[in-house]
Amino acid sequence: MKRLLLLSTALLMAGAAQAEDRMAEELMALDGDAPTIVVTATRDQGYRAASIGSATRTDTPLLDVPQAVTVLTRQRLDDQALLSVQEALRFVPGAVGAQGEGNRDQIVLRGNNSTSDFFVDGVRDDVQYFRDFYNLERLEILKGANAMIFGRGGGGGVINRVTKTPMLDDRAIAGDAAVDSWGSWRLASDLNLPLATGIAGRLNAFYEEASNHRDFYGLTRWAVNPTLGVDLGGRGTLVLGYEHAADDRVADRGIPSQNGRPAPVDRGLFVGDAALNRSRFNVDALSLAADYRLSDTVSLRHRTRWADHDKEYVNVYAAGPLAADGSVLIEAYRDPTSRQNLFSQTDIDITAELGGTRHNILAGFELGRQVTRNQRINGFFDTVAGGPRQVRVALTNPFAPPPVTIRAGSGNRSIRGQAEVAALFVQDQMTIGEHVELVGGLRYDRFELTVDDLLGGARFARVDHLWSPRAGLVVKPAANASLYASFSRSYLPQSGDQFASLDLSLAALEPEGFLNREIGAKWDITPGLNLNVAYYVLDRTNTRAPGAVAGTIELTGRQRSRGLEVGLDGEIAPWWQLQAGLAVQRARITSTTSAAPA
Template identity: 45%
Template sequence: MSFTIRTALAGATALSLPFTGTPALAAEEAPGDYLPSDIVVTGLRDGYSSADGSTATKTPTPLIDVPQTVSIITEDQFDDQAITHLQDALRYVPGVTLDTGEGHRDQVFIRGQATTADFYLDGLRDDAQYQRPLYNVARIEVLKGSNALIFGRGGGGGVINRVSKTADPVAAFAGFDADVDTFGAFALAADLNQPLAAGVAGRLNATYEEFDNARDFFEGRFIGISPTVRADLGERTRVTAFYTYDDDRRITDRGNPSLNGGPLKGYDRTFFGDPDFNLAETRAHIARLRLDHDLTDSLSVNLTGQFADYTLFYANVVPSSATATTATLSGYTSGTDRQGRIVQGNLVWGGATGPVRHTLLAGFEAGRQDTDADRTLIDFGGGAQTVIVALARRLAVPSAVAGPLSRSTSSQLDFVSGYIQDQVEFGPVQLIAGVRYDEFSLDSVNNFGNLALSRTDRKWSPRAGVVFKPAEELSLYASYATSFLPQSGDQFTVLDTTTAGLEPEKFRNLEIGAKYALTPGLFATAALFRLDRSNTRAADPLNPGFTVLTGESRVEGFEASLVGRIRPNWQASLGYTYLDGEIREATTSAPAGRRLQQLPRHQASAWTRYDVSDRFGLGLGAVYQSKQFASVSNAVTLPSYVRFDAAAFFELNERISLQVNAENLFDANYYPSAHGDNNIQPGDPFNVRFGVRVKL
């Protein structure tokens, strides 16, 4: 049986390609290696544009046919920007704002919804609290809007998925990168691929980095090793094995306090901590095995198992308030050991019933996550848990040590889910509809008092969308999707007597939009959306001391982007988002009418590269954010800012290229992120990074 899929790979968009069977189990790199990729490959392109929408559907679907906003950052783009970690790459994504993450983890707001856990690696959950590197990543995908059918719990504002580099059984290659900046930070990286036998290949990505910036005392280092092996067992079967070891050690920098409703000025380089105490350490092991098999020409199955082991620790002295002459500091330590096991399977069928074409998905996901977490108080001497110090260029902070244990918890999370989805196509109209069932069981023990509590939530999550294509290169869509978040929060470490008795929070995303392939390598999108969050905890007005689920918030907005090659030697990634969000019904943290935290009304980004010749190119970028509140208290405002970046690229020959990146070109003073009202991170001043790339 044959049917048609419209696709384009790595910068080509929306071309009709007939296929029977799965000839593309062959050699493309990232886009289809972690999901079914039954696509005829006619060539790969470099650039900033990608048309693979398979992550959003778990089926081989071109991005133009996905009724959802998806932002993609390709490896070419973050290489051109000299970016090595996820948080920095997300600065250029419209609709995403950054949290400081307490100086030790990735934490973002997507469409106004905060998350520390909605991070994925090759479509599988990677939700521990740490900072994620890019040395082994082929691209980053940011999928906007709630969609539990594909991803399960959480993801109220969206999710962030990293696609791994994979082994190529056809070509041997080697690449080496090195760079250093004017602060003294440097990075070394290697990318080695080697065919080992017919249809078998191994690839190794590795990196070593040392951190530095303008902040006093900040330093650290990162070691990453990521081998992968791919084996094509005949024309219909492929097995891929992945392993990643990440080892991160850095000073924990919690930023600066606020004063008079804004960031404390004049102390952007001052470290509000104890450099001998403030330390964050991460060790992450992630192992994954995936099987892809074509049962028939129109029916395929994939099965993936993942084991992840995280050891996380951070200690910090943290600013809690300031006056014109003093700062108050407190602190704590926190440690987490987590092991997670996930198995996911998908069955994908493509065929027709009369004139109607179908892409049918049926799948399941199950897993267990065990977490032990503890926290200690701080001791500045004599049992003092806070200290007031005089403001100065360098603070005189008393030596801090870990104090008594203040929290110790153990939890076991078990989850199982099943889902089904059908993508129906007849003429210029496509429909997508499906539903997911999740059973989510959490058992936790608070070791203080030996309080053991359990809760099981069972939820149905529907998704529906319609796509109308008046022309092959244009799609108009509308969609509805939901998600949920258990009241224990996105890290699920412990239940208390309140959260154990409450239903999960609910998210509902409504969206209409358009996608247009202006050329095969230039993709434009625009969308209007409304995201409602309900079942948020609020104080019971009739029974003081009790909690009810009446809190609500809403975010409405508009998003537009243009990504790809404007001309053969000119490519760009442009984006704009308008966001308006507020508390509609009072929550335990804010009354109705408050604007949501870290939700700038206007956000724009632009990055462009122009190749003057075959050997010389120039890059220019800018990020703009209007003012935003540091927290839902609406008491502290982060001012609006514009930051400009620039780059120059020069190829010495076919194998060696040089690169210079200037960050914050005009040395703007700005405050891009916060974690509450008194952990505000100043942006780095002007900095230049020099790099060299070698390809063999």
């Protein structure tokens, strides 16, 4: 929503100021001969992110990451009140937010469409819903094939939300309020409180009611996210978290097209049934994050996340373009989905010097289980059984569709799917001298999918063995600049990114492949301002295509995206922060697919 007024407060109560007072007292108490301890670290400066943990699963300066990454820092999100994926991607080169049928986040990264390449704190978060940024520390968009770190999918890139965690030594409270000219309003809060020595709690929450220029549109959503942080004897931290989020809104599919362009109708015209079109979503999630340093050279990292998602939406929508006579074909359906996700990641990170080279070796495994129950229950335009699933209706303003009945009938779907993944991976970040770094990694996934067709009484299953390599070269002609080249590969099983379809034909097909080749440069013009440039070629293969025999499927479809991305992030002056980007992309179907000809 367009915010005309944004009020924000941040009160540090016995926080940074008290920390400085304690430090001053301790320094005064020290003997004059006591040694001085200097601690150095990198931190975000305004809009410029200094390092990232998700790109390599290790804390790595962005200059040393051989791929294009855009990070929206907390200050960046606050300055423009960015609260959703759609709003954020307007400012990210090479990334586009799609409509998502009015009920979910949907993204196009380097020409590849996805509803599932979302992660929270590095853990898969692939259910279809709208994500709010109320509890985020930063938003990370990693481009190119990312399977070595994140697993299946991620062919064009992934989006990772990094959430806020408790601050052990600070007491702080912050809040914001927003209203706009459509009557929307929002309240949010962030409370951090030390509970005992080495223990702190944090609570993020928000509530929002919104409207916009679209007729009949409205939404109500809220969430609460308490977390507890514990210091592990100075060697690491343990963070426990719980989140409940709810979203209830009108499912708005927009206006129909005409001759390949938006139909010339009022921009507020709602093409649907205001009494039926609805999207409702609820999630309850538990998380555990532990980081522990066994020694100066060995550390452990563990993440576990369990989430229970419940979603339902009903659509009455335009199923075709506006005809010359001013009518439009409409359909309707109801789509309830429940999914339970459980993922566990465990890594060991070892630093060592071998033969004059420095190594940061990462090894680990991931286990996951997802159980999905999904239905599609079609709508029929009838008062008695036997009516049609589609009718043609005059596009009037306001739109007046005939009564629809959501009931059992032809074309319905009812499935139960279970996806299980077991993965092993290893990676080495090797530094040769002061100017050359190599990154190499390999991941193996065993991905098993079983789908029960509850209407047809059939079961289909497939097991894929996915090998996802990654290689990168970083050359640093200066301490504040780098040149890189990289190669990476990802895979996506043919059941789609939501496991909604698997039949005898699809169960026999190999996964789609994504091969990303990229060169680029990064330059810290000043300590607070970074320029980055990337050129890439991304090939998608094994895409479904019509077979030589009618009704059959072949994996001969291919597409290629080539592009140039430029980003400038950081501080020009203390009063002037900048994040600018430019993307030029050429994407084409190189071999006919089921969706489009070459």
